[in-house]
Amino acid sequence: MKYGFILIGTAPEVVELAQEAEAAGWDGVFLPDDWMTAWIKLTAIAMRTQRISLGTMLTPLPEQSPWYVAAQTATLDQLSGGRAILTAGLGVLELDKFGMQDNKVRAQRLDEGLTLLDNWWHGKDLYDFTYEGRYYHLQKMQTNIGWHTHQPHQHPRIPIWVVGGAKQSQIRRAASFDGAVIVGTPEELYERRVAIEALRTHSTPFDVITEGETPPDDPASAAAIVRPYAEAGATWWLESMWELEGVTRTYDIRTRISAGPPKIS
Incomplete structure (x- = not known):
């Protein structure tokens, strides 16, 4: 199992916290x-670290331009030597900034955006590529700048994680990509993992990601929290210490980071 940390704070704070996380053994x-x-913050982190993976949790793709996300993520991947991960989802409805209150519309935009990312990162030239979807329409463009300058370092592309929810549409979507974020009990994680793997047609590695909070001062208790998820098939544990009453828990986050990951071995 690998161990990640969801960082919250100002740009300078998360850059410092990421360096501390790498030093403390987080993945x-x-x-x-x-x-x-x-992506701006993660690029700054990439310049100050050497080993750790760098990603989002999560990018609300229906609310963002797919070509913006494709170029920004590929640039991060180039600068980090292939350490980028994109986690994409619908986003939080309460934070909707573009009037897309219909989750069906958001899901359709998500699927079209993921299709475009997959094509571009597999080498489809933005300027020699047409696409006609319900929400995105692209025609060939004439330019002297090749899309190859925006290709990621990783091959065949940057890993894409999506939400592995209980809906059949979410199960099918997860089966098409590289990882599923599953939040719930170990039993729920196991059931969804099995359902997703039954639909997969790719032989590439597949990650199962979950998140939670473990104590910094009790390694045995931390391991006891994580172990059932590992036994259910989780490959990543993300330590998540979200804001409490609107106040960022920077001190608590730093304390938890310095204690190291809740390893089960």
């Missing part, structure tokens, strides 16, 4: 992406 850091600033 990745992930940032919320509600206001389209995560």
